[in-house]
């Protein structure tokens with residue numbers, strides 16, 4: 503008899519447990535991440551965490567109101583290469599549905615703690631860049647295009663109901679990016695054989711996309727790429743290059759200032775060689791990555807036109823005016839036009855919960 507009285511409560515208890523499990527699953531209170539991800543994905547917005555704000559900005563351009571983007575590294579005042587995330591940063595990354603990273607060793611901290619169900623989108627992966635390659639991939643048109651497509655696919659997978667919206671934002675982005683690339687192509691045509699040297703190879707891809715030749719002294723370049731101190735002889739070679747005006751532009755990474763870079767920019771200012779200041783992270787004053795790249799292209803164009811004027815001081819003013827007139831058509835592809843295709847709103851993307 504006792505056997506039955508024991509067995510019945512046990513059965514009831516087991517049944518009750520089963521019912522509770524079913525109920526909790528139905529209510530979505532299960533600790534199973536898969537269920538939570540699915541229920542969130544239906545309603546959106548998608549939680550996106552980007553290691554750096556350059557790629558975070560692109561995620562906002564593609565995701566619009568359907569994503570909520572947090573960028574861990576947004577400051578142009580810190581050394582991006584030596585950045586170490588806080589515990590709270592890592593917690594954000596772990597909760598993300600989509601983790602957007604640069605890769606190629608630039609932000610390895612971002613993908614170390616990827617959440618179990620997170621989708622990772624990496625710029626390095628889209629272009630096959632490896633650790634040891636130049637990691638400043640947001641300056642590469644191939645990487646930007648690859649990332650825009652990858653982000654569209656990742657967002658569409660998580661929020662299939664909004665697939666059309668993502669694709670239409672991708673088209674708008676491609677139109678804006680296309681205008682910037684057109685301005686670059688026009689620059690290449692107008693400035694055949696343009697040369698530069700760099701204190702740090704930050705805009706290597708942008709300069710290559712625009713047709714510039716990198717003539718940074720090799721010894722200096724390899725120590726800069728390895729974040730080491732340049733040898734005095736290499737620094738001297740660089741100084742002479744600037745003093746002889748054998749470069750059209752000196753590229754200066756404002757986020758990686760050093761005694762050497764300060765010395766080189768000082769020499770450039772004294773020698774009337776244009777200094778092209780650029781940071782690693784997207785500066786506050788630009789609404790988007792596309793905006794920023796467009797502005798940089800314009801700035802380089804203006805610096806080169808100024809160079810042409812100083813180089814041509816034996817010619818009269820009217821000749822210079824004509825030279826400017828020839829380049830007027832390229833001015834049509836300005837960043838204002840390029841940005842009109844940007845349908846996303848940064849405010850909307852960040853303020854939604």
Ligand SMILES: [Zn+2]
Nearest residue numbers: 583702704782
């Ligand atoms: Zn760098």
